[in-house]
Amino acid sequence: MTAPVIGIACCRWTLEKDRPFHLADDDTLAAVRVAGGLPLLLPALGGALSHADLLPRLDGLLLPGSLSNIDPRRYGDEATPDDFIDPERDATTLALIRAAVDAGVPLFGVCRGMQEINVAYGGTLCRAVHEAPGRLDHREPAGDMATIYRPAHPVSLAHGGWLRRLSGLASVTVNSLHHQGVERLGQGLAVEALAPDGLIEALRVIGARRFAIGVQWHPEWALDERPLSRPLFDAFIAACRQRRTERTARLAVSIRREPVPA
Ligand SMILES: N[C@@H](CCC(=O)NCCCC(=O)O)C(=O)O
Numbered sequence: 226m227t228a229p230v231i232g233i234a235c236c237r238w239t240l241e242k243d244r245p246f247h248l249a250d251d252d253t254l255a256a257v258r259v260a261g262g263l264p265l266l267l268p269a270l271g272g273a274l275s276h277a278d279l280l281p282r283l284d285g286l287l288l289p290g291s292l293s294n295i296d297p298r299r300y301g302d303e304a305t306p307d308d309f310i311d312p313e314r315d316a317t318t319l320a321l322i323r324a325a326v327d328a329g330v331p332l333f334g335v336c337r338g339m340q341e342i343n344v345a346y347g348g349t350l351c352r353a354v355h356e357a358p359g360r361l362d363h364r365e366p367a368g369d370m371a372t373i374y375r376p377a378h379p380v381s382l383a384h385g386g387w388l389r390r391l392s393g394l395a396s397v398t399v400n401s402l403h404h405q406g407v408e409r410l411g412q413g414l415a416v417e418a419l420a421p422d423g424l425i426e427a428l429r430v431i432g433a434r435r436f437a438i439g440v441q442w443h444p445e446w447a448l449d450e451r452p453l454s455r456p457l458f459d460a461f462i463a464a465c466r467q468r469r470t471e472r473t474a475r476l477a478v479s480i481r482r483e484p485v486p487a
Pocket residue numbers: 250289290291292293294295335336337338402403404405406443
């Protein structure tokens with residue numbers, strides 16, 4: 226069996242001279258490869274990325290973190306001029322998420338990716354968690370990469386939840402690099418983990434045929450050093466492998482059914 230193909234949603238950033246580039250971070254690609262997947266970068270083409278063309282070729286969909294924020298108009302809030310948004314990524318991922326889950330494509334959202342799952346299911350975001358009464362500051366500290374991605378706070382894993390079953394743990398300590406967070410949970414989503422201030426740190430799509438999980442932290446960083454990070458990627462890729470097996474079996478049947486030329 227060849228490696229499952231994992232579509233990784235790119236950001237679209239203008240890096241120089243008004244030339245936009247499609248980007249994904251290297252740690253996410255490395256984590257997918259270590260767990261046995263074949264990363265395939267999905268350009269942020271919005272509506273030009275045909276789901277009918279794409280989804281039958283994908284074994285998994287991964288939505289990585291990003292410095293950019295989801296356009297607040299996507300969840301009914303007002304835009305502010307200085308917000309760093311990425312409309313093309315929004316147009317790509319927000320349309321793709323539910324289509325992927327409905328097609329049985331395993332889905333894994335990290336940080337912005339988890340926020341995208343929430344918005345795709347009709348949820349809203351708090352745009353500055355550190356300013357919300359009773360909330361902790363979830364932003365990263367200044368410093369080198371080890372400091373930025375340091376274990377920052379515990380999260381409690383939901384009783385009877387999927388993450389608790391996977392890890393056998395009641396809580397894990399996670400890194401934290403975000404200033405936005407889930408405000409209203411989307412319809413059809415379940416809480417999988419909470420921070421000490423009650424902020425939702427992980428969620429799951431209820432009734433999804435396969436892995437459909439979002440986490441607010443970054444398991445791709447120091448993959449083998451944190452208790453839940455490698456198991457998360459391994460479980461995601463295992464689900465993708467299962468889809469690949471079924472997908473290739475279906476393909477073989479349809480090829481056998483092709484009439485043999487006389
Ligand atoms: N901009 C949003 C999402 C935060 C996020 O995804 N951070 C990732 C930072 C860079 C990385 O390591 O990918 C927010 O601030 O809430």
